[in-house]
Amino acid sequence: MGWRTGLRIHARFGRxxxxxxxxxxxxxPAARAQxxxxxxxxxxxxxxxxxxxxxxPAPLRxxxxxxxxxxxxxxxxxxxxxxxxxxxxxxxxNSPAIAQANGAVRTGQSGERVAYGEFLPALTMNSGIFQxxxxxxxxxxxxxxxxxxxxxxxxxxxxxxxxxxxxxxRSADIRAxxxxxxxxxxxxxxxxxxxxxxxxxxxxxxxxxxxxxxxxLDRVATADRALQYADARMRRGTATRADxxxxxxxxxxxxxxxxxxxxxxTTSVYALGRLVGVDGAVGTRGGDSLPPVAxxxxxxxxxxxxxxxxxxxxxxxxxxxxxxATVRSTQTQYVPDxxxxxxxNWANNSEAFGxxxxxxxxxxxxxxxxxxxxxxxxxxxxxxxxxxxxxxxxTDTRRFARAEAERLLASVRFTWQNVAESEEAVRVSQEDxxxxxxxxxxxxxxxxxxSTAQLAEAQAGVDLVTARYNYLIARAxxxxxxxxxx
Numbered sequence: 001m002g003w004r005t006g007l008r009i010h011a012r013f014g015r016x017x018x019x020x021x022x023x024x025x026x027x028x029p030a031a032r033a034q035x036x037x038x039x040x041x042x043x044x045x046x047x048x049x050x051x052x053x054x055x056x057p058a059p060l061r062x063x064x065x066x067x068x069x070x071x072x073x074x075x076x077x078x079x080x081x082x083x084x085x086x087x088x089x090x091x092x093x094n095s096p097a098i099a100q101a102n103g104a105v106r107t108g109q110s111g112e113r114v115a116y117g118e119f120l121p122a123l124t125m126n127s128g129i130f131q132x133x134x135x136x137x138x139x140x141x142x143x144x145x146x147x148x149x150x151x152x153x154x155x156x157x158x159x160x161x162x163x164x165x166x167x168x169x170r171s172a173d174i175r176a177x178x179x180x181x182x183x184x185x186x187x188x189x190x191x192x193x194x195x196x197x198x199x200x201x202x203x204x205x206x207x208x209x210x211x212x213x214x215x216x217l218d219r220v221a222t223a224d225r226a227l228q229y230a231d232a233r234m235r236r237g238t239a240t241r242a243d244x245x246x247x248x249x250x251x252x253x254x255x256x257x258x259x260x261x262x263x264x265x266t267t268s269v270y271a272l273g274r275l276v277g278v279d280g281a282v283g284t285r286g287g288d289s290l291p292p293v294a295x296x297x298x299x300x301x302x303x304x305x306x307x308x309x310x311x312x313x314x315x316x317x318x319x320x321x322x323x324x325a326t327v328r329s330t331q332t333q334y335v336p337d338x339x340x341x342x343x344x345n346w347a348n349n350s351e352a353f354g355x356x357x358x359x360x361x362x363x364x365x366x367x368x369x370x371x372x373x374x375x376x377x378x379x380x381x382x383x384x385x386x387x388x389x390x391x392x393x394x395t396d397t398r399r400f401a402r403a404e405a406e407r408l409l410a411s412v413r414f415t416w417q418n419v420a421e422s423e424e425a426v427r428v429s430q431e432d433x434x435x436x437x438x439x440x441x442x443x444x445x446x447x448x449x450x451s452t453a454q455l456a457e458a459q460a461g462v463d464l465v466t467a468r469y470n471y472l473i474a475r476a477x478x479x480x481x482x483x484x485x486x
Contacts, residue, residue, distance in 0.1 A: 076269055079280025084203050087276055087284075091199035094277030098195055101188040108181030115177040118170040121162035124343075128356070129154035152348075155356040159343030164364075167335025172328040179322035186318045189483065190311035197480040201473060202272045206284045208469040209265040215461040216258035222433070222454050223251040229441055229450070243447035250451055254458075290471060293416040295478075295486045299409055302482060306405035307398050311483040316394035323387035330383045333376040336368030401481065408478040415471035422464035429457040 082090065092098055131152045163170075227247040233239035269281040276282055295302065307313065344360040369376075436453040439445040479486050 076266060076281050076283070078269070078283040079273060079278050080276075081283040081285050082276065083284070083286045084200065087203045087272065087282075088196050088199045090276035090278075091195055091202075092192065094275070095195045095198075097191050098188075101184070101191040104184040105181065105188055108177070108184040112174070112177040112181055115170070115173040118163070118166075118173060121160045124159045124161075125157070126159065127154075127156045153356070155345055155347035155358075157343055157345035157347075157356070159341065161339055161341040163337055164340050165336075165338040167332045167337070169329060169332035169335070169337075172325060172332055176322060176325035176329050179318060179325045183315065183318035183322045186311065186315040190315045193311055193480040193483050197476050199275060200476045202268070202275050203284055204469055204472045204476075206265070206268045206272050206282075207288070208465055209261065209268045210284075211465040211468075212462065213258070213261040213265050215458065215465060216254065216261040218461065219454070219458040220251070220254040220258055222457065223247070223254040226437075226447075226450055226454060227251050229437070230447055233441075233443075238443055239447065246447055246451060250454060257458075290419065290468060291475060293412060295412075297486065302409065302478075302486075303402060303405045305482045305484075306401040309483070310401050310481055312481070313394075313397050313401050316390070316397040320387070320390040320394045323383065323390040327380070327383040327387050330376075330379045333379065336366050338364070338366045340364050404481055405478070408474055408481060411474040412471070412478060415467060415474050418467040419464070419471055422460065422467040425460040426457075426464050429453070429460040433457045 129152075227244070227250075230239055230243040230247040234241065234244055266281070269283060272284075273280050273282040297305070341363040342361065345356055345358055347356045347358045433453040433456075436445050436450050440447060440450045475486070
């Protein structure tokens, strides 16, 4: 038998006994006096309290998500208050991961420009001027005196070169650059959904910690009320000192839980502020209603979308294509390049040694390293290993997407059911606490029963908050996996 079923049975049985006890408590004064005399005749039995001492039970409180959180937020000074859509947009603007992903896209586009630029000739300009005191001597015999002079030379030249044949390197570089850009685009989309999930999780964490503070405040109020009950009964002589001590211990424990909840709440609001780019704490606004469990796509459509069209799968596929193109590009190192070079120089007719002469030149040549210390082989091997790893990773990413989609679909439904069960547990535990409180005030139940009911009611509130948070995270994770709102 589950503990929830036990609580329900206990609540029903408690209501029956409570009716009997209440009837006895509201009896005529003479009957109560006679009952008091009968009770005094039995040693060890507690006296029934007078009717004037009986406090009417408090009405049922609303569920945890309906608690008033005004006092919850009073200890934090907010620099901003945002809704969930504002949090997501601000996080996307200030995320370092998004900035890095955007930089990768820009780098890929620059690589494409470089690859297309290989089809254009390279143009170079060179110029120079120098002066020297070198002595210039004639090569043949001279009959007259030998003259020395200051040697001066200046020149200006333009040179253009073009790769006539590259063995397919330029085409392979273009394909690799395009694939790298597509991979960066897919990675950017994947990163955007990952950051959206992070932003939503931070927003939900603030709401969760706020509700936990509300639950802790309610627990403190309940423990304080129980302490008042125990004090009143001890003054009347119907309770022992142990009841008061246990009540004080429960109140101290409730205050400790409240301190821990407030600490978690403060941490979460400042963490949200850092995430959205605000120097300070950020509060949340918006309704507490949960989105419906019904999704916009069926299970089979969602799984198919996750396997073939999710951001993670697209990123892995594009990266695998990019590595294949890189392998073909590195293999072109085994083919010689043929380069055509031409240029023209403007210069003075200087007799200085090594000076540039005016005129034009045309050159057609080839370069091919016969042996370069296995550098080509190493480049091809590294590219091939990367391509093989990328293919295996892409296949594994599809399998992971399928398994994760199945898991998250089940998690969304299970957490939704858990929310319903937790709401019922809160109602039952609150009713049980109300019944036990009346029974304790009338001397039927012990304070241990009241303490157990208090703990059960507080734990039911915590479980409900956690169940709601888990449902929201499961749904947001599923949307981040498939790359669309559901």
